[in-house]
Amino acid sequence: MSESMQVSRSDFDRYMVPNYAPVDMIPVRGRGSRLWDQQGREYIDLAGGIAVNALGHAHPAMIEALTEQAGKLWHLSNVMTNEPALRLAARLIEATFAEKVFFANSGAEANEAAFKLARRWAHDSFGPDKHEIIACTNSFHGRTLFTVSVGGQPKYSEGFGPALPGISHVPYNDLAALEATISDATCAVVVEPIQGEGGVIAADNDWLRGVRALCDRHNALLVFDEVQSGMGRTGKLFAYMDTPVLPDILTTAKSLGGGFPIAAMLTIDRVAKHFGVGTHGSTYGGNPLGCAVAERVLDIINTREVLDGVVQRRQWLVDGLQALNAEFGLFSEIRGRGLLIGAQFVEARRGQARLLQEAAQKAGLLVLQAGPDVMRLAPSLLIEQQDIEEALQRLRLAVQGLDA
């Protein structure tokens, strides 16, 4: 089909499986934290592709990395290795607790690899009985059958036949519940250091200390799903760096490629060695295009300037939200870390997150929700102060329009 074929939002309902309900406009162009739709209307983007567009849209360094690599080599398969993958792996190891890396294409795939590796490690080291995985209520780990089974939101696994066995859930930030559930049959405890989809809720440091100790006592691996919280989002390269614990396995995706699909599972040698030749794989995982882009994204994010900038930008946004809240009394809590911000609606406004999202869009502002009662912001880590100020003005208009 030629590029001149006209398409519109109604074509979504005609052609696409109805598993999404996209908004009524179609963006066609972006630059930094601004987007333009088919009609040329401009929006300030505080959604950031759901914590993916860490450097905003069309960042010149990403375009350069992508086009440079596109002229050299796109794909080889894992029969051969490639330079961008090896460079990116070395960079990730240098920057974190990790000693080995596995590349995938999405958060769910990185988690799938993490859960399979944990079971394989336990099987090899302790025998087949040690296969149980403990995860948290309300957690989100992706949409494959294994990851919806580990995820703590039953609505995502119901109706797809039996969930995978050997998985249980305990409330987040509740050490007694974990202590009552964990045993020597547990191979892994899976935690989002900040629950993203579950409402932007951060883990307590005391709880994490306890989780780490229980994992050590029962020879279970601690898996951190940092698909949403990682890559500078919190003002550290990874959220675990602001906690008193180290994980044994960490997954990252979303911001890793800044918009190019790539994911990674990071781990330590004594665990990694249980993924021997042939045990696991991915056709596209670690392809040169994705790795070249991610290498450049990592170089830019993992600097003092950008990470400190996240802290500053959070302050601007939270100050603005608090001023708005003083005027309108919308939120009972403004929480999260860095540029992953959740604003919980007051009791009287429960269920209004989608409504505010729609009102904001009318005012030229893109925001997210995390469940029906929380407005979520996950903007570019490089968003300009002027964009933040204008975004807050547009949000004020949207809020005024809410009760009109």
Ligand SMILES: *Cc1c(COP(=O)(O)O)cnc(C)c1O
């Ligand atoms: C988005 C997300 C995933 C799933 O990532 P996909 O790339 O959509 O597969 C997994 N875990 C967390 C914490 C996420 O936020």
